[in-house]
Amino acid sequence: MRTAVIGCGYVGLTTGLTLAELGYDVVLVDTDKRKLSAVREGRSPFYEPGVDELLKKHFKAGTLRTMDDALEASRWAEIVFIAVGTPSREDGSMEDRYIREAARQIGRSLKSARGFRTVVVKSTVVPGTTIGTIRSALERASGKRAGKGFGLAMCPEFLREGSAMQDSLHPDRVVVGTLDDRSFETMSKLFSPLGSIILRTSPTAAEMIKYASNTFLATKISYVNEMSRLCEKLGVDVYDVMEGVGLDKRISPHFLRAGVGFGGSCFPKDVSALIHVAKGLDEPTPVMDSVMRTNDIQPRHLVDVLERMLGTLKKRKVTVLGLAFKPDTDDVRETRSLPVIKALIRRGAEVGGHDPKAALNFRTIAPDMTFFDDAATAIEWADAVVLMTEWNEYRSIDWGQHKYLKAIIDGRRTIDPSRLGRIKYWSMGSPLP
Ligand SMILES: NC(=O)c1ccc[n+]([C@@H]2O[C@H](COP(=O)([O-])OP(=O)(O)OC[C@H]3O[C@@H](n4cnc5c(N)ncnc54)[C@H](O)[C@@H]3O)[C@@H](O)[C@H]2O)c1
Secondary structure, eight states, X not given: OXXXXXXXXXXXXXXXXXXXXXXXXXXXXXXXXXXXXXXXXXXXXXXXXXXXXHHHHHHHHTSXXXXXXXXXXXXXOSEEEEOOOOOBOTTSOBOOHHHHHHHHHHHHHHHHOOSOOEEEEOSOOOTTTIIIIIHHHHHHHHSOOBTTTBEEEEOOOOOOTTSHHHHHHSOSEEEEEESSHHHHHHHHHHHGGGOSEEEEEOHHHHHHHHHHHHHHHHHHHHHHHHHHHHHHHHTOOHHHHHHHHHTSTTTOSTTOOOSSOOOSSSHHHHHHHHHHHHHHTTOOOHHHHHHHHHHHHHHXXXXXXXXXXXXXXXXXXXXXXXXXXXXXXXXXXXXXXXXXXXXXXXXXXXXXXXXXXXXXXXXXXOOSOXXXXXHHHHHHHOSEEEEOSOOGGGGGOOGGGOXXXXXXXXXXXXXXXXXXXXXXXXETTSOOO
């Protein structure tokens, strides 16, 4: 089967490589020429384990190609995936201009296309977008009707950065939202080699499944963080408490780790977009509103505790270890390190930062701070350390050798406190120091 993927970001590249692994011919398209030339050279434009190897493998085998023209790629492909970004606007609503432009280009290709083509929306779009904005743009540009002249499906992506290939090749489920049987059959045939459950829904239900899943996961995190602040004051450890809570089969032990809150390109943006949709429907959203509020409390809370541990933050040197929003990625979108660093600077601290992969990206959004190339130098420079991302290399730090270090706050329960000697240590969710 000939497939094309429009948008070569985390989702587009992973989708393209998954399709190539399944044995299909794939063309990757992006408007960003630098991204495309990196991909052509077998280099992922972002850090993601396993991607470079698969790029090299499939370019060599000839199953993967790139094109900078969505029109040409869509003319060639039988199935075209839309995987462009849907970032937040200032008011929290979803920015749909990349989606509209991609749909318009694909629509133009459908005009002259022979044979049945299927357009698949992979991007996260607010409920109603596929059968609304996207269908209109495709129909207007092609002069054909969705479901008759071409197929249309909404297939949300559930991958996690840092384990994107693994998640994409072994999904818990494949959701296919479509109005026409032919598109469903095409998608079933395409994805059946994955061996996962394929769930058929309407396009709007598929869109809502993605938002409802992300909102649920974000809610779990904010819930555990609220419990965490209570536990800290009650003198118990929230990790002990959640071990007991998670044994309840109705709850499950996953996603019950307290910390500095959620970041990344999905949870904050998707919860905000759904709140915005609900406003338009005149429906109150007290749960989602407080999920976001709790997420804003955690970074401030961490800085409050550090201030108490050091007496003052004025002129204190604080190193932030970890700038990516999670380990095994260089993505810094909505990283919790940013509000922590801003709060530290506001209270008079000098801030240093280190990240094994994300420092370059963080520089583009960083306030006035110092960057270090290696973690040991960054720690040696500091009066205190805040651990924000649980990179593996931070687990093996020899803390004992840093004689001037006074305090550590562990935002991700990564450090073994038995190896710290006289350094003051506090991990979020444990009794307050
Ligand atoms: N990143 C994730 O972990 C993740 C997980 C699940 C779903 N999603 C969703 O998938 C979508 C893509 O996310 P991402 O993180 O891959 O975004 P991204 O910003 O990393 O990549 C989007 C790419 O699309 C390209 N693009 C924009 N308009 C284009 C056009 N007209 N033609 C060709 N290329 C175009 C951009 O240059 C960019 O490279 C979003 O809707 C996101 O919410 C992301």
